[in-house]
Structure formats: structure tokens, C-alpha cells
Amino acid sequence: MKKDRSTRKFSSRRAVEFGIWDLGFMIGMKPILILGLGNLLQGDDGVGCRVVEELGEATCQAPLPDEVEVMDGGTPGVGLLNLLDGRKRVILVDAAEMGIAPGEFRRFAPQEITLTGSRERFSLHRSGVADALALANELRIELPEIVFFGIQPASVEWRDSLSLSVHAAVPRVVEAVLNEVRLVQPWHLRSRQGK
Amino acid sequence: MAQNVKIDIHHVTRVEGHGNIVVNAKNGVLEECRLDIVETPRFFEAMLRGRPYTEASHITSRICGICAVGHATASLRASENALGVELSEQAWLLRKLIFFGEMLDSHVLHTYMLVAPDFFKVGSVIPLAGIAPDAVLRALRMKKLAGDLCAIIGGRHTHPIAMSVGGFTHLPTVDELKAMRARLIDSRKDVDETVALFKTLPWPKFERETEYVALSKPDEYAFIDGTITTTDGGKYHLNDYRKVTNEKCVEHSSSKHCAHKRDSYMVGALARFNVNYQQLNPKAKEAADALGIKPICTNPYYNTVAQVVEIVHSTEEAIKVCDQLIARGIKKEEAYKFAGKGGTGVGSCEVPRGILFHNYEIGDDGNIVNANCIIPTGQNMANIEADMRALVPQILDQGQEKVTFGLEMLVRAYDPCISCSVHFLNVKFV
Numbered sequence: 016m017k018k019d020r021s022t023r024k025f026s027s028r029r030a031v032e033f034g035i036w037d038l039g040f041m042i043g044m045k046p047i048l049i050l051g052l053g054n055l056l057q058g059d060d061g062v063g064c065r066v067v068e069e070l071g072e073a074t075c076q077a078p079l080p081d082e083v084e085v086m087d088g089g090t091p092g093v094g095l096l097n098l099l100d101g102r103k104r105v106i107l108v109d110a111a112e113m114g115i116a117p118g119e120f121r122r123f124a125p126q127e128i129t130l131t132g133s134r135e136r137f138s139l140h141r142s143g144v145a146d147a148l149a150l151a152n153e154l155r156i157e158l159p160e161i162v163f164f165g166i167q168p169a170s171v172e173w174r175d176s177l178s179l180s181v182h183a184a185v186p187r188v189v190e191a192v193l194n195e196v197r198l199v200q201p202w203h204l205r206s207r208q209g210k
Numbered sequence: 211m212a213q214n215v216k217i218d219i220h221h222v223t224r225v226e227g228h229g230n231i232v233v234n235a236k237n238g239v240l241e242e243c244r245l246d247i248v249e250t251p252r253f254f255e256a257m258l259r260g261r262p263y264t265e266a267s268h269i270t271s272r273i274c275g276i277c278a279v280g281h282a283t284a285s286l287r288a289s290e291n292a293l294g295v296e297l298s299e300q301a302w303l304l305r306k307l308i309f310f311g312e313m314l315d316s317h318v319l320h321t322y323m324l325v326a327p328d329f330f331k332v333g334s335v336i337p338l339a340g341i342a343p344d345a346v347l348r349a350l351r352m353k354k355l356a357g358d359l360c361a362i363i364g365g366r367h368t369h370p371i372a373m374s375v376g377g378f379t380h381l382p383t384v385d386e387l388k389a390m391r392a393r394l395i396d397s398r399k400d401v402d403e404t405v406a407l408f409k410t411l412p413w414p415k416f417e418r419e420t421e422y423v424a425l426s427k428p429d430e431y432a433f434i435d436g437t438i439t440t441t442d443g444g445k446y447h448l449n450d451y452r453k454v455t456n457e458k459c460v461e462h463s464s465s466k467h468c469a470h471k472r473d474s475y476m477v478g479a480l481a482r483f484n485v486n487y488q489q490l491n492p493k494a495k496e497a498a499d500a501l502g503i504k505p506i507c508t509n510p511y512y513n514t515v516a517q518v519v520e521i522v523h524s525t526e527e528a529i530k531v532c533d534q535l536i537a538r539g540i541k542k543e544e545a546y547k548f549a550g551k552g553g554t555g556v557g558s559c560e561v562p563r564g565i566l567f568h569n570y571e572i573g574d575d576g577n578i579v580n581a582n583c584i585i586p587t588g589q590n591m592a593n594i595e596a597d598m599r600a601l602v603p604q605i606l607d608q609g610q611e612k613v614t615f616g617l618e619m620l621v622r623a624y625d626p627c628i629s630c631s632v633h634f635l636n637v638k639f640v
Contacts, residue, residue: 055272056257089368090275093323093335094315097354098367146336153339154347175257175269 045084046103048159049192052088052095052144053110059117059168059181062188063108064089066164069189083196095147102159106195108188109144110181111165118180120166120188122195128163162195164188215602215610219618229626231617233598235606243599245591245621247463258581263289263548263572264375270568270583271369274627276319278369279312279360280561281568283434284583287557288568289375291448294553295546301377303535304363308370309433309559310528311359314352316562317479317517317524320625321408322349325514328619329411345407348400352521355397359528362386376546384540391532394525401525405497408518414616417508418600420593421472422481423454425560431482431489431523434559439485441506442471448556451567455584467592468584474592477564478624479516480507494523510597511623517562548576563587563625587626594624 051067053060067087079085088098099105113121125148151158166188169178177185217233234242254273258266267285271278283305290297297305322345323335332338339346357367362382364370372380382390423444425436438446438454446454454475457466469475483490483498487505490498498504498519503512552572559566564586571580597620605616 054275056254056269061272087366087369089272089278091368092275092319093350094275094353094357094368096350097357100354146334149336150339150346153336154343154350173253 044101045082047080047083047196048098048102048105049083049085049108049196050088050098050105051086051108052090054090056173056175058170058172058174058176059166059178060110060171061175062110062166062168062177062181062185065177065182065185066108066166066188066192069185070192073189073193077193079193079196091147093147093150095144096151096156099151099159099161104160104162106162106164106192107144108164108192109166110168110171111163113165113167115167116180117167117169117178118184120164120184120191122191123163123165125161125163164192164195215606215613217610217614217617219614229621231598231614231621233602233613233617235602238603238606240599240602240606243595243602244462245595245598247465247591254583255581258570258578260577262576263293263570263578264576266568266570266578266581267373267375268369268371275368276316276627277312277561277563277566279308279364279373280559280566282364282370282373283309283559284557284561284566284568285570286373286375287435287559288555288570289557289572291555291557292553292570292572293375293546293548293551293555295376298377298543300535300538300541300543303531303538304378304381305373305434307528307531307535308360308363308373310524310531311356311363313433313524313562314521314528315356315360316625317521318349318352318356318404320562321404321514321517321521322346324625325619325622326407326411328615328622348403352397352400352404355393358393359390362390374545377543379545381540381542384536387532387536387540391529391536394529394532397525401522404521405500405518408515409501413509413515414511414619415509416511416597416601416604416620418510418597419508420596421470421475422484422506423470423475423477423565423589424482424485425558425565426486427489429489431486431491431527432560436558438558438565440470440475441481441484444470448558448567451556451558451569451584455567455589457584457588463591465588465591468589469592474596475589476510476593476624477586477589478513479520479562479564480510480513481564482560483507483516483519490519491523491526493526494519497522510593510620513623513625517625550574550576552576552579561586563627564589585627587624590624590626594621594626 051063053063055061055064064087067085070085091098166184169180215235217231219231230246232242232244232246257269267282270281270285273281327334327338330338330341361367365372365380372378422441424439425432426439427436454470455468457468460467484506501515501518503515552574554571557568566586567584569582570578573579598617605613
């Protein structure tokens with residue numbers, strides 16, 4: 016089986032080079048978190064992680080505001096709550112079954128949607144978002160402001176690359192996420208200079 | 211009284227992945243009793259083929275968010291054994307420390323969030339949080355500590371990024387270790403309360419003798435490396451793992467079955483407890499006494515109890531390793547450089563669910579030529595079914611509902627990661 020190598024990246028070195036080393040909590044936690052979720056080995060389910068990886072490259076050219084941290088969260092399950100802990104605002108990027116065309120994406124807030132746990136209906140199940148948010152609600156845990164970028168997958172079968180339609184959507188999602196942090200946050204004007 | 215029971219549980223809940231329980235009894239005679247695994251086969255081995263050995267631990271750590279450190283560790287040990295790489299003492303201590311972090315994270319998840327709801331007669335941890343919020347908040351607090359421990363060493367919460375062949379690409383600072391040590395000491399209160407909670411739970415009474423398989427070492431409770439040891443008297447070098455696992459395909463499951471001296475064997479916390487009890491931390495032995503578990507324990511439901519014992523052990527041993535690292539100081543170490551000579555190696559560690567094997571053949575170009583992964587849940591499948599066949603006749607007269615509940619609890623006790631165990635076909639590389 017021939018695979019598209021361009022979408023097969025598992026490089027820790029790149030993460031360091033591009034400054035998305037996930038150690039924000041050690042050097043003082045940044046208030047805004049862009050969190051990619053999903054399983055890189057389950058086809059389009061890994062799109063959140065891919066977006067975060069591309070975001071690292073994009074922000075080499077134009078750095079993010081200092082208040083923003085980018086993290087590849089993988090499949091944390093209810094551990095998601097620990098990743099949200101202490102943030103003011105979190106932008107979650109994940110595959111989401113929304114019944115629209117593969118590669119299309121939507122921006123929404125948690126209160127705008129109903130998260131269902133069914134595997135067939137919602138791949139957010141895999142990364143545990145629905146369970147984690149329901150648990151937080153039950154325990155009255157105060158959550159940061161959350162914005163989702165949900166990307167419609169074509170296939171979440173076991174393979175380590177994205178489908179063509181979802182792969183093609185990655186740059187558009189990256190752009191939208193960048194706009195989200197740059198336009199919504201006034202302090203972007205204070206960001207570092209970058210080429 | 212002769213009983214008819216027909217159970218077909220489609221997708222057992224609160225386990226990782228999808229499995230069905232099928233039981234059919236007529237006039238008190240068990241006709242059918244099996245655990246069907248319905249997950250799509252995963253082709254981990256095929257995903258590794260042709261990729262540089264440096265990527266293998268990152269790929270396999272993505273198999274699962276729960277055993278990410280475990281898969282990375284087994285993968286790195288396989289590559290290190292294949293390439294003849296020796297680890298420094300510092301690297302060993304850090305490998306152990308991050309492993310304790312994952313053990314705590316996973317055991318807290320399983321004991322509190324997947325098993326405890328059964329005893330409170332609720333469907334999941336979400337309603338449990340309504341009934342016993344203090345317990346669930348404690349579990350989240352313990353998970354947060356465990357996740358942060360993994361992150362200061364692995365560089366990331368869920369899937370470690372700093373673990374590499376020969377050591378680490380990033381090192382924690384002594385200050386971070388001191389802060390972590392202080393938090394681990396503080397967590398003893400939560401650990402004590404965990405033991406207090408779980409010793410009150412009415413564990414089902416069921417005994418069945420079987421063979422228990424775990425890694426063992428002469429000088430410590432083995433989690434990484436060691437000798438494959440069984441309670442039936444077997445001892446094997448890691449390279450001979452196939453003599454223990456003897457994988458075979460079965461018709462109703464996309465997970466293979468394993469057997470050694472008997473028709474099945476058990477791996478996991480209970481197996482480790484039974485094989486390595488003597489090497490437990492003294493506080494963990496005290497907890498075992500309090501929890502009423504002694505080797506050799508043959509009640510599979512007590513796998514969860516053994517996990518509680520390991521929560522105590524991992525916390526105490528993590529504090530000891532922090533002490534050792536703080537006393538030594540953290541030193542930057544040379545990264546391993548590939549010398550252009552491949553090889554074959556087996557890596558093994560005791561992930562939360564039991565013994566895990568990765569076996570790689572690495573070519574002289576540094577790419578993986580062949581790979582085999584044997585996952586704990588796959589090894590437990592035959593044993594779970596043997597337990598089911600022994601259990602059902604004992605509880606058949608209690609009616610369908612109780613039989614169903616008892617079987618679901620039994621499957622959950624094994625902490626199965628069904629989605630992980632599924633790799634039905636060995637891929638033949640041409």
C-alpha cells in the first residue's frame with residue numbers, strides 16, 4: 016500500500032525547533048491554549064494534532080502572541096480537564112462528526128452543540144471531550160472559555176495519514192485558528208517580531 | 211433449579227474498545243460463553259515498517275493515551291536492545307520515574323472511574339461524581355499529579371516527546387524534581403484515602419486457579435526489563451517471549467489468544483502482585499494487608515485491588531527515585547548516535563494492564579524491517595473466557611440480570627484495552 020509521506024510526520028525535533036514544546040506550565044502557564052486533539056493513527060481523527068503541527072510551522076513566520084501556548088494533546092481522555100486547568104481561554108481543535116462534507120470545518124462554543132459519546136456519531140468521543148466536559152459540569156469545576164474548531168472527517172479507520180479532503184483543509188483551519196487568537200486578542204500587537 | 215440464561219451484551223461499557231459478551235445456558239447447562247472482540251484490527255506493525263527506529267516510540271505511544279509511556283518504553287527498549295545501546299543510571303532513573311507517573315494515572319482512572327461506579331450502582335463516573343464528588347475530585351487530583359509527573363520528564367502530558375533511544379532529549383531540572391517530590395509527599399493523604407475507600411468495597415467472591423505471568427527482577431518490583439516469570443514455575447529470557455505467549459487466532463475474536471502451560475494465563479497488576487509480592491514497598495505491603503489481599507490471590511476481581519496496592523507502591527517508589535535524582539543532580543548527557551549497524555531486539559515492560567512486548571528488526575539504514583507487538587489484553591483474552599466459563603455455572607441461579615452484571619464486572623476487572631489488543635493478522639513482509 017502506497018502512502019503519502021507528506022502527511023506522515025512524527026517528529027519531536029520539529030516540535031522543539033518550532034517552539035511548540037509543551038512545557039508551558041513549567042515556565043509560567045500561558046492563559047491561552049490552542050489544543051489539538053485526536054489519534055494520529057486513526058486517519059482523520061488525528062487532524063487536530065496535524066493542525067497544531069502546521070501551526071508550529073506557520074508561527075515560525077509570524078509568531079503567536081506571548082500569551083498563547085500551542086499543545087498537541089493527543090487522546091487525553093478525562094485527563095483533558097487537567098490540560099484545561101488554569102487557562103483563561105482554550106481553543107480545541109478536533110475531528111467532529113457533524114454530517115457535513117469531509118474537510119469542512121465549523122467554529123462553535125460548547126453551549127451551541129450537544130456532544131454525544133457515540134463512537135459512530137462523534138469522534139470527539141475518542142479524545143474524551145464529551146465525557147470530560149460532562150464530568151466538569153457534574154463537579155461544578157470552573158472551566159476556561161472554550162472555542163471548538165471541529166473538522167468533519169472522511170474516515171477514522173486505522174491508518175497514519177489524513178484523507179485527501181481533510182489534509183487539504185489543514186491550512187484553512189490553521190488560518191482560522193490564527194485569526195481566532197490574533198483578532199480576538201488585542202495584545203497580538205505586542206507579539207514578537209518575526210520573519 | 212434449572213435455568214435458562216441468554217446474554218448478549220453488545221459493547222461492554224467502561225472498557226477501552228469494543229467487546230461483546232455472549233452467554234447461552236439452557237436448563238442450567240452452559241452451552242456458549244465467550245468474549246467477542248469486534249474492533250477493527252489495527253496494523254501497528256505495518257505502520258512501523260520502513261520507518262526510522264527514531265520514530266517508532268512516537269508512533270506506538272499514539273496507540274493509546276493511557277499506555278503512551280508504556281508503549282514508548284517497550285519500543286525504546288526494543289530498539290536499544292537491537293542496537294546494543296546502554297542506558298546511563300540517570301536515564302534509568304528517569305525512565306522509572308515517568309513509568310510510575312503513568313502507572314498512577316492509569317490505575318487511578320481504572321479504579322475510580324471505571325470500576326468504582328459498579329459498587330455505587332451507577333452507569334459511569336459522571337453520575338458517580340454526583341453521589342461521591344469528594345472521591346471523584348480526589349481521583350482527578352491524583353491524575354493531575356501523575357500527568358504532571360509524566361510531563362516534566364516526558365515533555366508533554368499525554369504522549370511523551372522527550373523519551374528517545376539512549377535516554378532523553380530534554381531533562382527536568384532539580385527544582386522541578388523537588389517540587390514534584392513535595393507534591394508526591396502531599397499526595398500520600400489521597401493515597402491513604404484511596405486504600406480506605408477500596409477496602410470497604412464488597413468485592414465479588416470467585417476463585418479460579420490460573421497461571422500468572424509477569425516480569426521479575428532480583429532487586430526490585432519489576433516494571434521495565436527483567437525475566438519473564440510465571441507462577442507455574444517458568445522463567446524465560448525476554449528474547450524467548452514467544453515460548454510464553456504462543457499466540458493463536460480464534461474464530462470469534464479479532465484479538466489473538468495466548469496460552470503457556472495451561473489453556474490460558476493472566477497478566478496485569480494481580481499477576482505482578484502474585485509474582486513479585488516480596489519486592490513491594492513496605493507501605494504497599496501494609497496496604498495489601500489492609501485491603502485483604504495475599505499472594506497467591508486467585509480472585510480475578512482483585513486485579514483492581516492489586517492496582518490500589520500498586521498506587522501505594524508507585525507513589526512511594528517515585529518519591530525514592532526523586533530523592534536519588536535530586537542527590538545525584540541532573541547532568542546533560544550525550545545523545546546516542548546511530549553507527550550504521552542494525553539488529554534485532556525485544557523490549558518489554560509491565561504497562562498498567564500487564565506485560566507488553568515489542569520486537570523489532572532494524573536494518574543497517576536505521577529503518578524498521580519487521581515488528582511484532584504483543585499487548586497485555588490480548589494475552590488475557592483466553593483467561594477472561596476461562597473465568598467466564600467457571601463463573602457462570604456458580605451464579606446461574608441468580609438470574610439473568612445478576613449474571614450479566616457479574617460478567618461485566620469480571621471483564622472490567624481485567625482493565626482490558628480491547629482496542630489496543632486487536633491486531634488480528636500478523637502482517638507478512640515480503
